[in-house]
Amino acid sequence: xxxxxxxxxxxxxxxxxxxxxxxxxxxxxxxxxxxxxxxxxxxxxxxxxxxxxxxxxxxxxxxxxxxxxxxxxxxxxxxxxxxxxxxxxxxxxxxxxxxxxxxxxxxxxxxxxxxxxxxxxxxxxxxxxxxxxxxxxxxxxxxxxxxxxxxxxxxxxxxxxxxxxxxxxxxxxxxxxxxxxxxxxxxxxxxxxxxxxx
Amino acid sequence: xxxxxxxxxxxxxxxxxxxxxxxxxxxxxxxxxxxxxxxxxxxxxxxxxxxxxxxxxxxxxxxxxxxxxxxxxxxxxxxxxxxxxxxxxxxxxxxxxxxxxxxxxxxxxxxxxxxxxxxxxxxxxxxxxxxxxxxxxxxxxxxxxxxxxxxxxxxxxxxxxxxxxxxxxxxxxxxxxxxxxxxxxxxxxxxxxxxxxxxxxxxxxxxxxxxxxxxxxxxxxxxxxxxxxxxxxxxxxxxxxxxxxxxxxxxxxxxxxxxxxxxxxxx
Numbered sequence: 001x002x003x004x005x006x007x008x009x010x011x012x013x014x015x016x017x018x019x020x021x022x023x024x025x026x027x028x029x030x031x032x033x034x035x036x037x038x039x040x041x042x043x044x045x046x047x048x049x050x051x052x053x054x055x056x057x058x059x060x061x062x063x064x065x066x067x068x069x070x071x072x073x074x075x076x077x078x079x080x081x082x083x084x085x086x087x088x089x090x091x092x093x094x095x096x097x098x099x100x101x102x103x104x105x106x107x108x109x110x111x112x113x114x115x116x117x118x119x120x121x122x123x124x125x126x127x128x129x130x131x132x133x134x135x136x137x138x139x140x141x142x143x144x145x146x147x148x149x150x151x152x153x154x155x156x157x158x159x160x161x162x163x164x165x166x167x168x169x170x171x172x173x174x175x176x177x178x179x180x181x182x183x184x185x186x187x188x189x190x191x192x193x194x195x196x197x198x
Numbered sequence: 199x200x201x202x203x204x205x206x207x208x209x210x211x212x213x214x215x216x217x218x219x220x221x222x223x224x225x226x227x228x229x230x231x232x233x234x235x236x237x238x239x240x241x242x243x244x245x246x247x248x249x250x251x252x253x254x255x256x257x258x259x260x261x262x263x264x265x266x267x268x269x270x271x272x273x274x275x276x277x278x279x280x281x282x283x284x285x286x287x288x289x290x291x292x293x294x295x296x297x298x299x300x301x302x303x304x305x306x307x308x309x310x311x312x313x314x315x316x317x318x319x320x321x322x323x324x325x326x327x328x329x330x331x332x333x334x335x336x337x338x339x340x341x342x343x344x345x346x347x348x349x350x351x352x353x354x355x356x357x358x359x360x361x362x363x364x365x366x367x368x369x370x371x372x373x374x375x376x377x378x379x380x381x382x383x384x385x386x387x388x389x390x391x392x393x394x395x396x397x398x399x400x401x402x403x404x405x406x407x408x409x410x411x412x413x414x415x416x417x418x419x420x421x422x423x424x425x426x427x428x429x430x431x432x433x434x435x436x437x438x439x440x441x442x443x444x445x446x447x448x449x450x451x452x453x454x455x456x457x458x459x460x461x462x463x464x465x
Contacts, residue, residue: 112394123395127388158383160376168378170433175376 004161010059024066056100066160073165073184081152088148088163088183093191101185108162108181116195130157144190147181228428229348232455238408238464241390241399246411250463258409258461261416262344265337273324280338282323288347295343295458296351299447302357308362308447311339313338313438330437335417336407343407343460350457351404353450369441375432381445396465400455401426403446405462416461419446 074088087093102108103121110116113127138146145152149161162180181189230237237249249255269271269287272279284290293310302317309317315338316327328335334362352377355363384393385401392398406419413421420442435441 122391126392127384127392127398158379158387160378168376168428169372169374171376172428172431172433175431178375178376 010033065166073163073179076148078145078152079141082141082145084144084148085141087187088144089187091184091187093184093187094187095188095191095195097185098188098190098192101181101189107185110189131193131196132198135194135196136198138193140194142192143193144186147189147193162189229457230459232350235402235453235456236389236400236452237456237459237462238399238402238405239459239462241397242463242465246463246465249409250327250405250459255462256409256461258340258407258416259462261333261337261407261409262340262461263337265341268334268335268338269341274319274323276322276324278323280318287341291342291345291435293346293349293462295346296349296412297353299359299443299450300354301362306358307440308359308443310438310443311342312420313443315339315342322462331418331421336418339418340407340416342460343458346458347460348457350455351449351450351453353454355447355451359447362444363447365441365452366444366446369445370448370452374427375430378432379430381426400453400457401449403449404453404456405459405464408458408464410464412465419449436445 076084076087076088079085099118102110102116103118105112105170110131111118111121111124113125113128115124115130115132117132118124136144146159150157150164153159160180163183163186165177165179210436224248227236227240230239240407242250249257253259262419266287269280272282280287298314299308299310301307311329312328312335319325319327323329330339353359373380373383381401384398387399388398390398403419406422407416409416412421418437420437420439423442427434440447
């Protein structure tokens, strides 16, 4: 088991906040060379004040409202390089919302690359494997790892990591420091995929 | 009902895949395929190919005609036209579009046709440079490349161009953006596969500038680079930037032997 923590600005809900400053606090300890290097120590809460200060000083970006709260990406553990056995949020995913996230072109956009048993949606991609029955081929922990960051399984994969912010290169400002999905959205998608039984 | 729809959908996807793969292996692509190297023409819809096949149907020809007009138009403090020095473009510019980008001594790095046009305008015509994505630049580029139509792309990646070719190749294989994808993930690993409703091509550059249906306009190769970069949520580089000229050099080599199709028509 390897302990992993990654940074996240979660729950921003559309507020405009640059995450550049937070990135500078990162120890850049993570790269793609192996899961063993995905170690991080900065914790949410204990570093919230310096993070806010750094944002103000270095970037000059004001928090838009009190609802914007900086926090780390949720810490998770990887088992056998193949599974994240426990929920990122400690809660069960909502499969119904997971279907919506999977379809959403700005979120999961899974249909861009995968055939899925969602017949009311046209034009399923053929870049990745057909996800019909994927819930029978993988258990929940295995599905979670593949949604979080499938590069653990295949370092050369085209599939984006949906829950990682480090080791990325020239990310557009508005996406910097943000994972593609929130932890709960990951759980929702995983819950949905788990329903795809053969 | 649900299962039936699924079967229909899967069959449809399979039919699409079958269609594209049969067309690419039966050797019917003629000059648009050199070994495994396939022009974007071979990935385009039949209607799109038909638009390119007929110069009278190709919307890019309007911009090209404008470029031809500019070729003979005096401009700048030197009050010279391109034609005053270069004469008939059909002769003087034949082959140029097939071998660019070339190494440009004064800059110590490769130069593409767009940047070379502006060098000539500034140094010899004493005229203002064209904006990169202007109709003037697109027209002149299309007109120049058209003089090499059907000639095989033969870019020189040796000598002083070599380090820049290597940089362009590194760019091609470097992951970028929030989606963390390299050019090669789509255009090498997945050329011929459907990404949602679009058929991924090999990303060949031999038709640029192209009339792109999605743009409803003629656009440059660097515009396409920027679009691709932004699609993977990555910061694009500037028009005419070193990074993109190096990539252009690598892509020209990658598509070596394909005919110059400029101005092509693409989806």
